Amino acid sequence: MxxxxxxxxxxxxxxxxxxxxxxxxxxxxxxxxxxxxxxxxxxxxxxxxxxxxxxxxxxxxxxxxxxxxxxxxxxxxxxxxxxxxxxxxxxxxxxxxxxxxxxxxxxxxxxxxxxxxxxxxxxxxxxxxxxxxxxxxxxxxxxxxxxxxxxxxxxxxxxxxxxxxxxxxxxFDLDKPVKVTKLLTIGGGESFLAEKLQDIHLPEGIELGYRSSMPYIEIKIFARGEKAIAHLDSVAAEINICLADLIVAKNQLSLAAELHQLLLDSGKTLAIAESCTGGMLSSQLVDFAGSSRYLVHSIVSYSNAAKVNLLGVDESIIDIHGAVSIETVEQMAEGARAVLDSDYALATSGIAGPDGGTDEKPVGTVAIALACREQIFSQILQLPARSRGLVRSLTCAVALDMLRRKLNKTAVLVNYPSYKKGN
Amino acid sequence: MxxxxxxxxxxxxxxxxxxxxxxxxxxxxxxxxxxxxxxxxxxxxxxxxxxxxxxxxxxxxxxxxxxxxxxxxxxxxxxxxxxxxxxxxxxxxxxxxxxxxxxxxxxxxxxxxxxxxxxxxxxxxxxxxxxxxxxxxxxxxxxxxxxxxxxxxxxxxxxxxxxxxxxxxxxFDLDKPVKVTKLLTIGGGESFLAEKLQDIHLPEGIELGYRSSMPYIEIKIFARGEKAIAHLDSVAAEINICLADLIVAKNQLSLAAELHQLLLDSGKTLAIAESCTGGMLSSQLVDFAGSSRYLVHSIVSYSNAAKVNLLGVDESIIDIHGAVSIETVEQMAEGARAVLDSDYALATSGIAGPDGGTDEKPVGTVAIALACREQIFSQILQLPARSRGLVRSLTCAVALDMLRRKLNKTAVLVNYPSYKKGN
CATH class of the missing domain: 3.40.980.10 (MoaB/Mog-like domain)
Incomplete structure (x- = not known):
């Protein structure tokens, strides 16, 4: 047909x-x-x-x-x-x-x-x-x-x-059943993923497809026929092992959708402090009905005054280390968490470009922190800086991924091949 | 060709x-x-x-x-x-x-x-x-x-x-010059606009096109040939008179782009308090490099606790009038403006759906306020509620338009035919 x-x-x-x-x-x-x-x-x-x-x-x-x-x-x-x-x-x-x-x-x-x-x-x-x-x-x-x-x-x-x-x-005679499993990945390019997966044996009737839709590359595992469908889960599991830290969601449209569900299930609350992402991070969660059950507030601390006054960041920390630094972003996250004593807080600060980069901290440099009640995680990354929008959307993805990993009780900080560790 | x-x-x-x-x-x-x-x-x-x-x-x-x-x-x-x-x-x-x-x-x-x-x-x-x-x-x-x-x-x-x-x-021989003027509109449907503009005389070589891209309908005035191009400005001016309050930008991609420029030119500062828009409003402005020059902070006060603690909204006001009300959104705007004493503050609160609507305040009911140093403007609208995303994006558009009108020294509150006044 x-x-x-x-x-x-x-x-x-x-x-x-x-x-x-x-x-x-x-x-x-x-x-x-x-x-x-x-x-x-x-x-x-x-x-x-x-x-x-x-x-x-x-x-x-x-x-x-x-x-x-x-x-x-x-x-x-x-x-x-x-x-x-x-x-x-x-x-x-x-x-x-x-x-x-x-x-x-x-x-x-x-x-x-x-x-x-x-x-x-x-x-x-x-x-x-x-x-x-x-x-x-x-x-x-x-x-x-x-x-x-x-x-x-x-x-x-x-x-x-x-x-x-x-x-x-x-x-038409359409009795051959089909089933699709979709895996969302971040942090690796399409050719990187394809090379990683090239040795995976695909049973007859199973095909892999890739779809790039920043900040994700989606891997689609398409099974046609009963026999192929029976192999779908094991193929997905094999890919999961092969790509380890890069798969961030299964059969979800976005990381935000995945995290939304995890947060609802966990009963935990979240606060957000955003600098370079400027509201994009919270907006991605608010896009889902029911986000009010966990999102207590988000503060877009776009000016240093906001960082100091609303989040309690130490002014001298910004002076010494800069607004885009581990030190500042950790204080932002801790400050955001403390405001309404939420279980978690995410904070972002970065140079989204196109201006504002320096030799030491070029455009694409972003600092991201996750504050929990007894612990804080943070990292600086050098993200691909093709556009302001891309830097901001990748920053959101990594931030969401950090909390997703925390809720899933896996390592919060991992290596993404396409995002270099910054300093 | x-x-x-x-x-x-x-x-x-x-x-x-x-x-x-x-x-x-x-x-x-x-x-x-x-x-x-x-x-x-x-x-x-x-x-x-x-x-x-x-x-x-x-x-x-x-x-x-x-x-x-x-x-x-x-x-x-x-x-x-x-x-x-x-x-x-x-x-x-x-x-x-x-x-x-x-x-x-x-x-x-x-x-x-x-x-x-x-x-x-x-x-x-x-x-x-x-x-x-x-x-x-x-x-x-x-x-x-x-x-x-x-x-x-x-x-x-x-x-x-x-x-x-x-x-x-x-x-190929493509030497006939062409020029396009694009007018962004909000608040009126395509057939409404077409009907309004049907009596406008279009000189030879000039065509009108409409493009719906929510929250906007763009009117494209297309001129082909020197003679037609010479008439372009007068046709645009005629349309501008005809549609009065619905045109929000000329040759810009978005209201945010228009407002970004107006804010930069004005030297004024802006704070934002967002409930239903949840960061979308600030994110639209942060999308432009240089927004740090005017955007001092945005507070996504998604919980009532955040409205009370971060913005100083009176808890009894929320109890009596509800989170989606003129009274609450005015206090949100005033509170947001006061935090870092900015020139302006915008605030949004609404029922984005799909749940949460009541007979009195159905899904799509949104309250929006603009606080200035000596004055406050606010309105409740009943927006088309086809999707959560649409309600949120229309809310952003109206909020941005209120400040745009203020900076342009025209009436802040106007009638948009497609958005009913709420109560």
Whole structure:
């Protein structure tokens, strides 16, 4: 079964919106073991759409078409499809009635434009859209079923989940189960990881993939078929041993998600003091509902005055050692922890650039500390300094990782090959 | 000149990453008046790549290929291209030397895998990549030049800016000047904006485009040709009058960028107290080098204890009015301002969801205050609550906008059609 996707709309093509629909569809299908083979993005030009439908329908068995079934003049997926088949558009009575009811229910007059949404290619089979005015439909051309879906994300998601996936599972023989395990790593480049893992034996049906999405490189272990799936855990375990300290989460989207769960489970509380990360660290945790259960406060002590007045850092320590130093960051962490007597506190201070670096402490130099009730851990690292945003996001990752290791009762300070130890 | 893009990589196709590279390329080219006609995304299957190169090169004049020139086994753009032409891959001596030097400089042994990056199709012309190990190249097939670029975003951006755009400008006759003015808006939907602007007369050669990128909708005024460019400023001024309070920045990427500059110019200082935004507000400002000149501190007072102890909020005020109230957020702002006696302080408190809403204060209810030395401004809004992230990012936008208006000496509190006034 060869599955493709055609995304329509000038705004997608022209980069005015990032195509999150396509990413969501591919990812969701993958979870059902259905692989997307190819994707095409076409603007709002009738002849380009017709050409795309005619050409791709010769190669694919099923094509998910997204967008272009709205009420405005640049919505022309239905017209293009009818022309690609060489048949007229006809009004779908059922959908016309639904439109009338929809606008009546919402106490709004129906704009004439919307009537267009009931016009489908003659041979099309209507696909219900219970949450919007755009009518879905499917139609056969050459070897392919073309399945037309709305561009509005929540309408699309509903239609894919409720109708598209059941349809292809029924239409094609998709009984080979698949399972994916995802490992998030930090601190090693893609080629470093690939070389480390090159001698791992992969049983038939198991594939490794890498995906770089700073601050992470994700390793995806993809198993197809019962036999391969039975080996998935042991392959993951082998990779885990091989990469030791670099794997920071399994089947999680981020380190923050992993730490969020660990903190909830632990019942411990956390305070944060941020200099170079400037709120990014706390924001990553606050992104999860329930973070109020452990995060008591975070102080962005961006000025030295804030470090001294809010965190109780000794002014002479900053004078002698500098704001980016083990000494300062340890006092920041201890001060932050003491404010509301939390179990833990993380502190960051660094030179995020692009200015402010010196020979001794170049851009990318960051100091990070984790204060616990009876102990403090700290380190200075020299991070890749390609951009201010990268330095800040890597700093967050290492800070989160230190607390993750602490909660997991493993060594808090480890070697990350890509991050040199600073001084 | 017909321009297309081919994006490669299982991770792009499989939705593991949203294809921001493609969006960036299209948007950047558009700024130079170069329109993308079509885009195709192909996985890491050799035969699919070969087919895509062979087929698209019959339709396009230039094809930007992104990704698949890294060191790992799933990087096979060069091999596929060589096979599509029917020629061998040969080692590019210059690039091999560059690789050797690159690893020597970074004091790391070169993994054998990386040597692969110097293997180009025989007829390829090397394209320099000064910031990475992936060698760019271009090669001709059928009517098209295929231009191969790295998947790593900052390497791609450098190559497109420094080499791809000059190459196509030189190769094709693209001498009609273009100029774009971008207006960032908040608080009104795309159809609201379009309706408001429908009666504006657009001189020949000027087009309007909309791009939704929450929390903003960007209005792009695109002028092609000298005559149209001469009208650009007056069209922008007309739009500005028409949309009054909704335009928050001109030719800036974000409200934070606009406010950063205004704060630098004003010489004033700022403190922040964040509850629901949880560090996001300060992080947006810290993202700019030089923010230390005005941002004295930010306190993420996520717990009520932090609001009371760090910001001096009256506990009874929280008890009586709730954490999300005008009374509490005003005390947060005043408290934050007082800590280090800054000129201004912003404070946010809201129900970001998905839980925690009540009938009286549903999810999306946020209170925002701006404390100045002699005055305080505050409002409660009912924001669209589609996601926790959206509520938080809209809250940041309104907070930044309040201070922006203050610094611009215009009314601090205005009506945003999409954000209802709360109570």
């Amino acid at each position: 060869k599955l493709e996707m055609i995304c329509t709309g000038e705004e997608v093509l022209a980069g005015q919106i990032v195509d999150t629909n396509a990413a969501w569809v591919a990812d969701t299908l993958m979870d059902h073991g259905i692989e997307m083979q190819q994707r095409m993005t076409v603007g709002d030009r009738l002849e380009d759409l017709i050409q795309a439908f005619q050409q791709r329908s010769q190669h694919a068995d099923i094509i998910l078409v997204n967008g272009g079934i709205g009420p405005t003049s640049d919505d022309m997926s239905s017209l293009a499809m009818a022309m690609a088949i060489g048949e007229p558009q006809v009004e779908n009575k059922e959908w016309r009635q639904r439109l009338t009811q929809w606008f009546a229910k919402n106490q709004r007059p129906m704009p004439v434009n919307n009537l267009k949404q009931a016009m489908l290619p003659e041979s099309a089979i209507m696909v219900d859209n219970p949450v919007g005015t755009a009518c879905g439909f499917r139609v056969k051309l050459n070897r392919a079923w073309l399945f037309f879906t709305p561009g509005v994300p929540f309408e699309l998601k509903r239609m894919v989940t409720d109708q598209f996936i059941p349809f292809i599972k029924n239409e | 017909k321009l297309e893009m081919i994006c490669t990589g299982e991770e792009v196709l499989a939705g593991q990453i949203v294809d921001t590279n493609a969006a960036w390329v299209a948007d950047t080219l558009m700024d130079h008046g170069i329109e993308m006609q079509q885009r195709m995304t192909v996985g890491d299957r050799l035969e699919d790549l070969i087919q895509a190169f062979q087929q698209r090169s019959q339709h396009a004049d230039i094809i930007l290929v992104n990704g698949g020139i890294g060191p790992t086994s799933d990087d096979m753009s060069s091999l596929a291209m060589a096979m599509a032409i029917g020629e061998p891959q040969v080692e590019n001596k210059e690039w091999r030397q560059r690789l050797t030097q690159w690893f020597a400089k970074n004091q790391r042994p070169m993994p054998v895998n990386n040597l692969k990056q110097a293997m180009l199709p025989e007829s390829a012309i090397m394209v320099d990549n000064p910031v990475g190990t992936a060698c760019g190249f271009r090669v001709k097939l059928n009517r098209a030049w295929l231009f191969f670029t790295p998947g790593v975003p900052f390497e791609l951006k450098r190559m497109v800016t420094d080499q791809f755009i000059p190459f196509i400008k030189n190769e």
